[in-house]
Amino acid sequence: MKGGGVGQRSAPKRPKGSQGPEGGTPAEALRLAPWARWRQGWEQGRQRFRGWFPHVPVALAVVILGLINLAPVWHVIKTEISATPFTIHALTTEAWRIAPRVVAGFLLFGAAGGLLWRSRLSWTVALLLAAATLMLAWRSGAATPEALMIFNGLILLVLLVFQRDFDRSSLAAGTLFAIVSILLLLGYAVFGTFVLGRGFAPPVTTLTSALYFAVVTMATVGYGDIVPKSADARFFVMSVIILGITVFATSISAVVVPAMTARMQNLMKGGGRRMIRKNHYVIVGATSLARNTCRELLARHLPVTVIVSSAADTEAFGEADVLVGDASDADVLRKAGVPDATAVLALRDDDSENAFTVLAVKELNPATRTVAAVNHGKNMARVHHVRPDLVIAPQVMGGELLAMALNNEELDSETLMRRLFQAGKTDQ
Numbered sequence: 342m343k344g345g346g347v348g349q350r351s352a353p354k355r356p357k358g359s360q361g362p363e364g365g366t367p368a369e370a371l372r373l374a375p376w377a378r379w380r381q382g383w384e385q386g387r388q389r390f391r392g393w394f395p396h397v398p399v400a401l402a403v404v405i406l407g408l409i410n411l412a413p414v415w416h417v418i419k420t421e422i423s424a425t426p427f428t429i430h431a432l433t434t435e436a437w438r439i440a441p442r443v444v445a446g447f448l449l450f451g452a453a454g455g456l457l458w459r460s461r462l463s464w465t466v467a468l469l470l471a472a473a474t475l476m477l478a479w480r481s482g483a484a485t486p487e488a489l490m491i492f493n494g495l496i497l498l499v500l501l502v503f504q505r506d507f508d509r510s511s512l513a514a515g516t517l518f519a520i521v522s523i524l525l526l527l528g529y530a531v532f533g534t535f536v537l538g539r540g541f542a543p544p545v546t547t548l549t550s551a552l553y554f555a556v557v558t559m560a561t562v563g564y565g566d567i568v569p570k571s572a573d574a575r576f577f578v579m580s581v582i583i584l585g586i587t588v589f590a591t592s593i594s595a596v597v598v599p600a601m602t603a604r605m606q607n608l609m610k611g612g613g614r615r616m617i618r619k620n621h622y623v624i625v626g627a628t629s630l631a632r633n634t635c636r637e638l639l640a641r642h643l644p645v646t647v648i649v650s651s652a653a654d655t656e657a658f659g660e661a662d663v664l665v666g667d668a669s670d671a672d673v674l675r676k677a678g679v680p681d682a683t684a685v686l687a688l689r690d691d692d693s694e695n696a697f698t699v700l701a702v703k704e705l706n707p708a709t710r711t712v713a714a715v716n717h718g719k720n721m722a723r724v725h726h727v728r729p730d731l732v733i734a735p736q737v738m739g740g741e742l743l744a745m746a747l748n749n750e751e752l753d754s755e756t757l758m759r760r761l762f763q764a765g766k767t768d769q
Contacts, residue, residue, distance in 0.1 A: 385704070388671050395503045400456035402496050403467050407449030409489060410442040410474055441580035444529055445474050448522065456507065462518060462591075464507035468500045469587040476583060519592035526588050530555030530581045540574030541567050559585040618646055618662070618678025625668040625698050626689035627654035630714060630735060634686060635661055646677050669697045674705055684710040687729075692720040699727045 449470050455463025475493040531551045538545035545551050545567065554567045558581050569575045621644035624631050631647070635658055638645045646662045649655060655663040666673035668687070679685055685702045687695035695713045702711050713729040715721055724732055 388704075391672075395499075395506055396456050396459050399467075399499060399503060400453040402499065403449050403453040403456060403471075406471065406474065406493060406496055407446040407453065409492070410446035410449065413442065441477055441584060442474060444525065444584060445470050445477070448525075449474075451518075459507050459509045461507050461509060464500060464504060466518070466591050468497065469591055471497045471500065473583050473587045477580065522588045522592060526559065526581075526584055527555060529584075530559060533577050533581070537571070537574045537577055540569060540571030542570045543567065555581070558582060559589070561585065617644075619681040620644065620683055621646055621678060621681075623648065623674075623677050623679055623682045623685045625685065625687045625695075626714075627651075627657060628688055628690055628714075631686075631688040632657055634688065646682075648673065648677055669694065669701050671701060671705060674701055679709060680706040682709055684712060684730075686712040686714075688712075688714045690716060692716055692724055696724050696727045699724075699729045703728075 448466065452463045452467040452470060456467060471493060475490065475497065478490050478493060531548065534541070534545055534554050535548055535551040538551065541554070545554060550567070557564060557567075558578060561582065569578045622638055624635050624638075624645060624647045627647075627649045635645050635647055639661060644662075646664060647658050648664050648666060648668045649658075650665070650667065652665050655665065664673065664677050666676070668674065668689075679702055685698070687698040689695055689698075692715055695715075699711045699713050702709055710731070711729040712731045712733060713724050713727070715724050715732055715734040718734070721732070721734065
C-alpha cells in the first residue's frame with residue numbers, strides 16, 4: 342500500500358523531479374495549465390462583459406428616447422411661455438398635445454436609472470412607456486418623424502429580447518414607484534382637466550370637479566356625467582387613459598407580482614426559511630453527498646445555503662436556504678453570500694463543474710475555504726490543479742476499501758481518513 346492514492350497505483354516510478362505540479366505527470370500539467378488559464382480568462386472576460394451589457398446600452402437608449410420626448414418642450418417654451426401676457430388658459434393645442442410625452446419622458450429617465458441596476462420593475466416601466474409613447478407618436482400622424490417611430494419600435498424589441506437580464510426586484514422600491522407614479526399622473530390629470538375645463542360638458546370650473554373626473558378617467562370607469570367635447574379635451578382624455586393604464590399595470594406588477602412570487606417560492610420550497618448569508622456553509626449540488634452533508638450541518642445548528650441548478654431539486658433539502666442558479670456564475674455566488682462564507686463545498690456529480698466552481702469562488706474571495714468532490718479517479722490531478730483546500734473522493738475510496746477488504750489488508754482510521762480526503766496525491 343505504498344505510494345500515493347487511488348488512480349496512481351499502476352503508474353511506474355519516475356525519477357525525482359519528473360512529476361508535474363499537484364502530483365500529475367508533466368504532460369498532464371502542460372495539457373491542463375493552458376486549458377485552466379483559458380477557462381479562467383474566459384470566465385473573467387464574460388464577467389467583465391456582463392458587468393455592462395446589456396443593461397448599460399439599454400439604459401442609454403431609454404435615456405435617448407426620454408430626451409426625444411422632451412425635445413418639443415423647448416419650442417413650446419420659446420413660442421408659448423415667453424409670450425406676454427401669459428396665462429395658463431392661453432396655451433395652444435400644440436402645448437397640451439406634448440404634455441403626455443413630457444410626463445412619459447421624465448418617467449423614462451427614472452426607468453433608465455433602474456435599468457442600470459437590472460431592475461425588473463424598471464424594465465416593465467420602460468417597456469410600457471415605450472409602447473405608450475409609440476402609440477402617442479402614431480396618434481400624432483404626420484407630425485411625428487418616421488425615424489422616431491422606428492427608433493421607438495427598436496427599443497421595444499430590444500427590451501423584449503433582453504428581458505431575462507433584468508431580474509432584480511425589490512418590494513419596497515416597487516411600492517415607492519407605484520405611489521410616486523400615481524401621484525404624478527393624478528396631478529397631471531387634475532391640472533389638465535381644470536385648464537381645459539371649458540372643453541367639457543358641463544364645463545369643469547372647480548378643482549373638486551377636476552379631481553373627480555381625473556379619478557374616474559384613470560380608473561376607466563366613465564360614468565358619463567362629464568364628457569369631453571372639444572378636440573383638445575378629447576386628446577387630453579386619451580392621454581390620461583393611456584398613461585393611466587400604463588401606470589396602474591406597472592404598479593400592480595411592481596407590488597403584487599413580487600409578493601406572489603415570493604409566496605410561491607416559499608410554497609415550492611416547503612416553507613423554507615430565510616437566513617442572513619454570512620459565516621455560513623455553501624453547498625453546491627443536489628447529490629446524495631450534498632443532501633447528507635446539508636442534513637448533518639443543520640443537525641449541528643450550522644447555517645447552510647444550498648445552490649442547485651433546478652427548482653425541482655429544492656424539495657430535497659427541506660427547510661434549508663436554497664438558491665437556484667449556476668454555481669459557476671459570479672452573480673449567483675454573490676447572491677449566495679460566498680464572499681462572506683466560511684466554506685464552499687462543490688459536491689456535484691460532474692468533476693469539471695466542481696473544478697469550475699472552485700475557480701469562481703477563488704476569484705470572488707481567495708480566502709474562502711473550498712471543498713471539491715471527485716467522482717472519477719482519472720480527474721483527481723485535474724481537480725487538484727485548481728487548488729481546493731480539501732478534496733473528497735468517497736466513490737473512489739469506496740472501490741479501494743472494497744479491494745483492501747477482499748485482500749485482507751489492514752484497515753485503520755488513519756488510513757481511511759488519509760485516503761478519503763487526500764486521494765490522488767502522490768508522495769513527494
